[in-house]
Amino acid sequence: MNRTLKTLGATLAGALLALPLASQAGTLFRFPMSMLSDQCANGGCVVSAYMDHAGADYACGGVRYSGHTGTDYALAGGFTKMDYGVWVISAAGGTLESSVDGYYDRCNYWNQNDPYAACGLYTANYMIMRHADGRKSKYWHLKKGTQQYARGASIPCGNWLARVGSSGASTGPHLHFEFWDPTWGTDDPYAGSCGGPISLWTSQGAYRGLPGITCQ
Numbered sequence: 001m002n003r004t005l006k007t008l009g010a011t012l013a014g015a016l017l018a019l020p021l022a023s024q025a026g027t028l029f030r031f032p033m034s035m036l037s038d039q040c041a042n043g044g045c046v047v048s049a050y051m052d053h054a055g056a057d058y059a060c061g062g063v064r065y066s067g068h069t070g071t072d073y074a075l076a077g078g079f080t081k082m083d084y085g086v087w088v089i090s091a092a093g094g095t096l097e098s099s100v101d102g103y104y105d106r107c108n109y110w111n112q113n114d115p116y117a118a119c120g121l122y123t124a125n126y127m128i129m130r131h132a133d134g135r136k137s138k139y140w141h142l143k144k145g146t147q148q149y150a151r152g153a154s155i156p157c158g159n160w161l162a163r164v165g166s167s168g169a170s171t172g173p174h175l176h177f178e179f180w181d182p183t184w185g186t187d188d189p190y191a192g193s194c195g196g197p198i199s200l201w202t203s204q205g206a207y208r209g210l211p212g213i214t215c216q
């Protein structure tokens with residue numbers, strides 16, 4: 001599934017050489033967390049895992065784990081920083097399509113064998129936004145009781161969605177940010193030689209750095 005964009009991108013690049021690839025991009029995203037000085041700035045948040053492309057991350061590095069379908073941005077200050085509170089931010093304008101709240105949010109282990117356990121695959125608090133072109137952005141492992149919007153709400157880019165937590169299959173407080181496209185399915189917003197050719201960030205930033213915070 002994460003190869004589709006790569007394949008389609010290569011086809012587009014071959015067939016439409018005269019057109020800029022950016023014209024194919026549709027919804028683009030800003031970094032989905034707060035970059036204020038007491039939040040993710042100054043090393044407060046770090047990339048702990050990128051999407052897995054058959055054993056490599058988008059840049060052909062090893063910052064991934066098998067089957068990982070999104071990007072993990074972890075709080076460098078761990079549970080202390082989670083208790084202080086770090087905001088997850090809407091990466092683009094759209095509608096809150098679905099959300100789940102109320103699950104335990106201080107997980108420090110991953111229970112693959114029991115997905116419905118307190119810290120299993122299906123017990124994360126999450127929000128899913130749908131954007132104008134049908135693309136979706138997914139925000140996982142949220143802190144219990146911090147969601148700022150109800151399902152169906154229209155949310156501008158750059159607004160508070162919820163606090164970072166550690167609900168579901170999570171070994172520590174982090175945001176799992178995932179992208180979905182109606183044609184390609186789940187895919188990687190980062191462009192690189194082991195990923196796809198099209199970046200879906202307004203500003204992708206350096207490898208292991210954080211994307212920019214400019215809204216599309």
Ligand SMILES: [Zn+2]
Pocket residue numbers: 049068069070071072175176177
């Ligand atoms: Zn993840």
